[in-house]
Amino acid sequence: MTTDTRLGAQSEMIRRHARQRLVSMLAGPVWIGVSVLVMRFWFRYRIEDVEAVRARYRALRAQSDGPILVCANHLTLVDSFLIAWACGGPGYWLTHPDELPWNTPERTNFGKTWIARALIYVAKCIPITRGGAREDVGDVLERVKHLMGRGETALLFPEAGRSRSGRVEESSAAWGVGRIVGAHPHCRVLCVYLRGRQQETWGDFPAKGDTLDVSLACIEPKSDAKGVRRSRDLAQQIIRQLMNMEAAHFEKHGGVAGVPDEGASSGEAR
Amino acid sequence: MEQSEVMERVVKILTPWVKDEGALANVGMETNILEDLKVNSARLVDVVIAFEDDFDIEIADEDVDQVNTVGDAVNLISGKL
Numbered sequence: 001m002t003t004d005t006r007l008g009a010q011s012e013m014i015r016r017h018a019r020q021r022l023v024s025m026l027a028g029p030v031w032i033g034v035s036v037l038v039m040r041f042w043f044r045y046r047i048e049d050v051e052a053v054r055a056r057y058r059a060l061r062a063q064s065d066g067p068i069l070v071c072a073n074h075l076t077l078v079d080s081f082l083i084a085w086a087c088g089g090p091g092y093w094l095t096h097p098d099e100l101p102w103n104t105p106e107r108t109n110f111g112k113t114w115i116a117r118a119l120i121y122v123a124k125c126i127p128i129t130r131g132g133a134r135e136d137v138g139d140v141l142e143r144v145k146h147l148m149g150r151g152e153t154a155l156l157f158p159e160a161g162r163s164r165s166g167r168v169e170e171s172s173a174a175w176g177v178g179r180i181v182g183a184h185p186h187c188r189v190l191c192v193y194l195r196g197r198q199q200e201t202w203g204d205f206p207a208k209g210d211t212l213d214v215s216l217a218c219i220e221p222k223s224d225a226k227g228v229r230r231s232r233d234l235a236q237q238i239i240r241q242l243m244n245m246e247a248a249h250f251e252k253h254g255g256v257a258g259v260p261d262e263g264a265s266s267g268e269a270r
Numbered sequence: 271m272e273q274s275e276v277m278e279r280v281v282k283i284l285t286p287w288v289k290d291e292g293a294l295a296n297v298g299m300e301t302n303i304l305e306d307l308k309v310n311s312a313r314l315v316d317v318v319i320a321f322e323d324d325f326d327i328e329i330a331d332e333d334v335d336q337v338n339t340v341g342d343a344v345n346l347i348s349g350k351l
Contacts (some may be wrong), residue, residue, distance in 0.1 A: 040278070056318050083349065117308075133338055134334060134335045134337055134338050135336065137311075138334075138335030139335075159312075160312055172312055173312070174312045175312075175315035178294075182331075226328065226331075227322070227328050227331065228315050228329055228331055228334065229319060232315045232319070233314075
């Protein structure tokens with residue numbers, strides 16, 4: 001690609017992001033309000049100790065002005081919404097729209113209807129086709145890298161897809177997240193572990209009426225390796241942090257990290 | 271190194287990660303690593319690291335964006351030898 005072509009592509013990317021950011025902000029009162037109402041009153045979800053979670057989120061963010069990437073375990077289609085709701089109420093996101101993370105949902109999950117496509121657009125999502133053409137995947141990762149370089153926040157799931165075992169597994173670490181962290185010196189990773197008490201394994205949504213536990217931890221992964229090894233090393237550090245947080249979750253709430261509890265049936269409150 | 275030798279070694283390296291063994295029988299330069307050989311995309315980094323170790327080369331993250339087919343991998347590696 002020539003320099004002119006590259007600069008042109010970058011200018012177009014900046015304009016695209018600016019448009020999407022503006023639409024997200026203007027539509028915020030509607031899509032944020034409706035999302036929270038649906039989660040709170042239709043699904044009747046409750047975030048345990050939500051004020052403490054939000055205070056912790058604000059404290060961790062305030063520790064540095066450097067780039068921050070949010071990485072979380074992945075069990076349901078609405079994890080991004082739940083994490084945002086856990087970390088800040090509607091008023092917070094309406095007054096801090098720049099902090100709302102960009103997301104990369106799987107295109108096949110959210111691209112089927114125009115409503116779904118419109119929702120993910122206003123929710124600052126950049127759809128990705130996992131397992132798709134490498135150039136397309138690389139393009140999305142480059143967009144996320146670019147956004148973080150401009151001080152914005154992104155949320156990625158290091159396991160890429162929802163965990164089929166219901167547990168965080170090191171073998172499922174996707175290196176793309178390491179590639180993004182490696183591109184930004186002093187990039188902090190805000191690790192989020194989120195789980196409904198009735199959530200045994202992956203699904204589309206947490207059970208209605210479920211209580212969700214959220215824990216936050218900040219790490220700054222480092223690696224002396226180069227190339228793809230460096231990206232893999234960084235991704236594995238993030239996954240291991242999430243595994244530790246999962247172990248702490250099950251120690252507190254019962255069940256076994258790494259192996260689904262054979263004694264509990266699906267949907268049983270733990 | 272001849273391209274045919276590179277191809278042979280690439281296929282050998284890919285084999286442990288291939289889920290569609292039937293596709294290996296007809297593997298060629300146009301064979302898509304993810305779609306045809308059904309290699310898990312999350313394991314692509316391990317495949318690339320195996321290429322690096324076997325051929326004693328270094329592959330950048332951005333180079334991997336160009337690798338969709340066995341032929342792409344062969345050409346990438348050949349270019350670095």
